[in-house]
Amino acid sequence: MLISRVSLHEEMVSRLRALITDGALRPGSRIDERALCERFGVSRTPLREALKVLASEGLVELLPHRGARVTRLSGRELRDAFEIVAALEALAGELACRNITDDEIERIAGHHARMEEHYRRRELTEYFACNQAIHEAINRAAGNAQLTEMYALVSNRVRRARYMANHSPERWANAMREHEEILDALRRRDGARCGSLLRAHLEHKLYTVEHEIDTE
Amino acid sequence: MLISRVSLHEEMVSRLRALITDGALRPGSRIDERALCERFGVSRTPLREALKVLASEGLVELLPHRGARVTRLSGRELRDAFEIVAALEALAGELACRNITDDEIERIAGHHARMEEHYRRRELTEYFACNQAIHEAINRAAGNAQLTEMYALVSNRVRRARYMANHSPERWANAMREHEEILDALRRRDGARCGSLLRAHLEHKLYTVEHEIDTE
DNA sequence: GTTTCGCATATTGCATGCAGAATGGGGCGA
DNA sequence: TCGCCCCATTCTGCATGCAATATGCGAAAC
Numbered sequence A, B: 001m002l003i004s005r006v007s008l009h010e011e012m013v014s015r016l017r018a019l020i021t022d023g024a025l026r027p028g029s030r031i032d033e034r035a036l037c038e039r040f041g042v043s044r045t046p047l048r049e050a051l052k053v054l055a056s057e058g059l060v061e062l063l064p065h066r067g068a069r070v071t072r073l074s075g076r077e078l079r080d081a082f083e084i085v086a087a088l089e090a091l092a093g094e095l096a097c098r099n100i101t102d103d104e105i106e107r108i109a110g111h112h113a114r115m116e117e118h119y120r121r122r123e124l125t126e127y128f129a130c131n132q133a134i135h136e137a138i139n140r141a142a143g144n145a146q147l148t149e150m151y152a153l154v155s156n157r158v159r160r161a162r163y164m165a166n167h168s169p170e171r172w173a174n175a176m177r178e179h180e181e182i183l184d185a186l187r188r189r190d191g192a193r194c195g196s197l198l199r200a201h202l203e204h205k206l207y208t209v210e211h212e213i214d215t216e
Numbered sequence C: 001g002t003t004t005c006g007c008a009t010a011t012t013g014c015a016t017g018c019a020g021a022a023t024g025g026g027g028c029g030a
Numbered sequence D: 001t002c003g004c005c006c007c008a009t010t011c012t013g014c015a016t017g018c019a020a021t022a023t024g025c026g027a028a029a030c
Helices: A008-021 A033-040 A044-057 A075-099 A102-120 A124-141 A145-157 A159-164 A169-187 A191-212 B008-021 B033-040 B044-057 B075-099 B102-120 B124-141 B145-157 B159-164 B169-187 B191-212
Strands: A060-063 A067-070 B060-063 B067-070
Touching (some): A044 B044, A102 A124, A124 A145, A145 B145, B008 B033, B008 B145, B033 B044, B075 B124, B075 B145, B075 B169, B102 B169, B124 B169, B145 B159
């Protein structure tokens, strides 16, 4: 096992990003530099460097001379972000159809099968894990590192919202059907169709999110 | 008039980004912290914060314990970045058709007319300026701030490459025709067509870049 | 009773200092 | 002559200190 010798600021970026995307740090809440320094046992320098990076990722907002706080997306911003995610994922699906191997497809099919099982048992958390695994696998299969990076960037911003969708049974059933079609398009290497399916899938998810979540 | 009181690290981000995208700092070149500190009269702290941000934007690479250097895109990475720019700009065109006002269209038409004039006179620099103005206007018209931001992010990475394309007369003529079609699609608010035209336009530009530039 | 001013406190932004890692060169050995 | 190792120097990464700014509270004025 390789000992992790990442720098403190890099480590802080990862930790803080996880805290934010997992919801431990709530949107709109202030970020207390001193408290975080003590919590992680680092000085302010690496922490502040990390905050600058997270600000450029859009996860936190820096208020001049008034500290930082976790970004809170308005309904409009959430919608805007989803539009981007949808476009990026459509591109990923399209590219994936050009490059994906049978092995990769079968791995995705495996995720899909497990997801279906969790769907039948109404196991939301496990369902989401499989769901995310599929979307990540498609992105990787696209073979465009920068795309993966961009996708993660915008996706992180709406992560909590995505996980709150899929509450209504009809929508959930639709999502499963859509996933089946996506998998099918992948198998047939039909890039155009795969892309448009993914885009529609994300847009439906946005619709769900907007109609099932009023405020966080 | 609001007095601008930007912080040093923010100012450094802007300055360094300009130096990189304008080519003053060449791809692959080392970034000397001390020299830049003296050049701009700031201490290492705000400069290092700025470097972290630029690294997260992909403009510089941080080599652990060995400083920073300006990112140099491989051919593959250039191609990857272009694919993303194309997808984002297609989305921008599509969204723009939903929201754009007649006024905005006419402003773009104005840029287009000037660009055509510079094209006829073979004034490359002025042509590029109009070109960029058009693409930025379309992005703004899309009314999605995060999209504009993402577009700028990836676009910055390939900026020099984009400016090096359009050298062959045939390609240049084609680009002009494509721009006319794009403008036409905007006028007719044909989002789907506008998007696919923009995507094709960018992909053609990539083709040109790849075939006219071997190494930088 | 409400608003505004002023001061004490807390916090941010930047500069600097210090330990440790990387780089480069000279000397030693093969 | 070539290669390797060791040491000096340079530079990076982090901690800390200090000045400037924001915040909160109490008192005074209206």
